[in-house]
Amino acid sequence: MGVKDRKKREKEQRRHQILDAARDLFMHKGYFDVRMDDIATGAEVAIGTLYLYFHNKDEIYATLCEEGLDILNRLIEDAIREEGSFQECLEAIGRSYLGFYMEYGSYYDVLSFVGMGFKQVGLSEELEKKITQKSDAAISKLEFVVKQGMEAGEIAEGDSKEVAFFLWGLLEGLIFIHRRGYMDAWAVDLARTSAVGMEAIYRGISR
Numbered sequence: 001m002g003v004k005d006r007k008k009r010e011k012e013q014r015r016h017q018i019l020d021a022a023r024d025l026f027m028h029k030g031y032f033d034v035r036m037d038d039i040a041t042g043a044e045v046a047i048g049t050l051y052l053y054f055h056n057k058d059e060i061y062a063t064l065c066e067e068g069l070d071i072l073n074r075l076i077e078d079a080i081r082e083e084g085s086f087q088e089c090l091e092a093i094g095r096s097y098l099g100f101y102m103e104y105g106s107y108y109d110v111l112s113f114v115g116m117g118f119k120q121v122g123l124s125e126e127l128e129k130k131i132t133q134k135s136d137a138a139i140s141k142l143e144f145v146v147k148q149g150m151e152a153g154e155i156a157e158g159d160s161k162e163v164a165f166f167l168w169g170l171l172e173g174l175i176f177i178h179r180r181g182y183m184d185a186w187a188v189d190l191a192r193t194s195a196v197g198m199e200a201i202y203r204g205i206s207r
Contacts, residue, residue, distance in 0.1 A: 072097070
């Protein structure tokens with residue numbers, strides 16, 4: 001490996017180090033109580049080095065959100081690509097969203113902040129727009145599947161956006177309950193409950 005490649009790898013490793021430290025601090029101290037000095041200390045870099053990578057805390061947070069949404073969008077795209085009928089796609093999207101929550105929980109937490117969400121953090125208009133575009137892309141994929149199901153005559157016609165948001169709300173509601181331990185207390189499996197719910201909804205809206 002040449003000197004140029006080694007320096008590039010070291011720079012990328014340091015960037016990940018900073019983001020990992022920031023994500024941990026955001027979740028343990030809360031977004032508003034974290035300072036750039038805290039992130040520098042957590043990442044074990046000088047404050048001057050930190051500013052070489054990110055202009056401010058908002059940019060660090062926005063980067064984490066974008067990374068999480070990139071993962072989510074990729075999971076949904078892979079799920080849709082592998083399936084055919086509306087019911088199969090619907091179930092696959094449900095699995096992919098829960099998979100994001102279970103496998104990439106720290107990203108899910110940063111995006112949601114247990115209900116606060118990135119829109120309540122107070123980012124600049126530019127940063128919020130970048131995140132919103134990727135967030136909207138995930139919902140749009142779900143709406144696209146719903147619209148295809150309607151056009152194919154698999155499900156009853158209606159407002160595809162309303163149906164998509166209802167389905168998204170179902171998944172978020174299940175995660176909300178799971179996060180608070182209610183499912184564990186009742187020995188209810190999250191993935192199985194989601195599959196049952198999606199199947200019941202499909203039967204209700206199918207033609």
